[in-house]
Amino acid sequence: MNIKPKVAFICVHNSCRSQIAEALGKLFADDMFESYSAGTETKSQINQDAVRLVKQLYHVDMEKTQRSKLISDIPVPDIVITMGCNVACPYVPCKYREDWGLDDPTGKDDDEFLAVIDKINEKMSDLKKLVEEKWN
Numbered sequence: 257m258n259i260k261p262k263v264a265f266i267c268v269h270n271s272c273r274s275q276i277a278e279a280l281g282k283l284f285a286d287d288m289f290e291s292y293s294a295g296t297e298t299k300s301q302i303n304q305d306a307v308r309l310v311k312q313l314y315h316v317d318m319e320k321t322q323r324s325k326l327i328s329d330i331p332v333p334d335i336v337i338t339m340g341c342n343v344a345c346p347y348v349p350c351k352y353r354e355d356w357g358l359d360d361p362t363g364k365d366d367d368e369f370l371a372v373i374d375k376i377n378e379k380m381s382d383l384k385k386l387v388e389e390k391w392n
Contacts, residue, residue, distance in 0.1 A: 261391050262290045263383070264333035264348065270295030270324045272303040273339040273358050277376050279310050279318050284380055288387045292333065298324040303362055309369050334391075337383070352390070354383075 263281060267274035274293035281291030307318050327348060336350040340357035356379050361368040 260289050261334035261351075261387060262292065262331050263335040263337060263387075264327070264330055264350070265291065265293040265337050265339065266295065266327065266348065267293070267339040268295050269297050269299050270326075271299035271301070272306045272360060272362050273356075273372060273376065275302045275318055275322055275324070276306050276310060276373055277337065277339070277356075277380070278322055279314070279316050280373075280376055280380050281383075282321075283314055283316055284377075285384050285387075288384050289335070289391075290331075292325075292330040293322070294325045294327045294330045296327065298326060300324070305361070305366070305369050306373075309366065309373060313373065335383075335387070337379075352386075 265274040265277035270293055274295065278291045278293035281289070285291065302318050302322060302324060310316050310318055333348065334351045336348045336353045338355045340355055358372055358375060361372045
């Protein structure tokens with residue numbers, strides 16, 4: 257029996273992009289890997305625009321299943337995906353690391369959020385293929 261790899265989506269505040277990635281990972285790739293998100297700091301709540309749009313698009317209420325977490329709050333990951341925070345991301349030991357280079361849509365209009373959500377969805381597809389090739 258194969259053990260599913262653990263994927264950590266890492267961003268500084270763990271309130272927007274990494275939370276969206278965790279939600280979409282759980283929704284679309286739960287059969288391939290375990291999805292977690294975390295940051296070097298936390299916020300009191302997940303970005304409300306992200307919550308609203310993910311709920312509207314995918315019928316997933318991130319506020320019911322997720323919360324802002326520190327890297328120390330999640331299991332040691334096999335794969336680390338950084339969101340592209342334009343700051344030095346912390347070193348997290350892993351077998352594979354990738355940066356998705358996503359702009360933070362916080363404070364911007366819905367079109368910016370939708371573009372980021374769409375990009376995360378695309379990259380999730382690529383990540384599933386990578387996991388299938390390297391871990392199965």
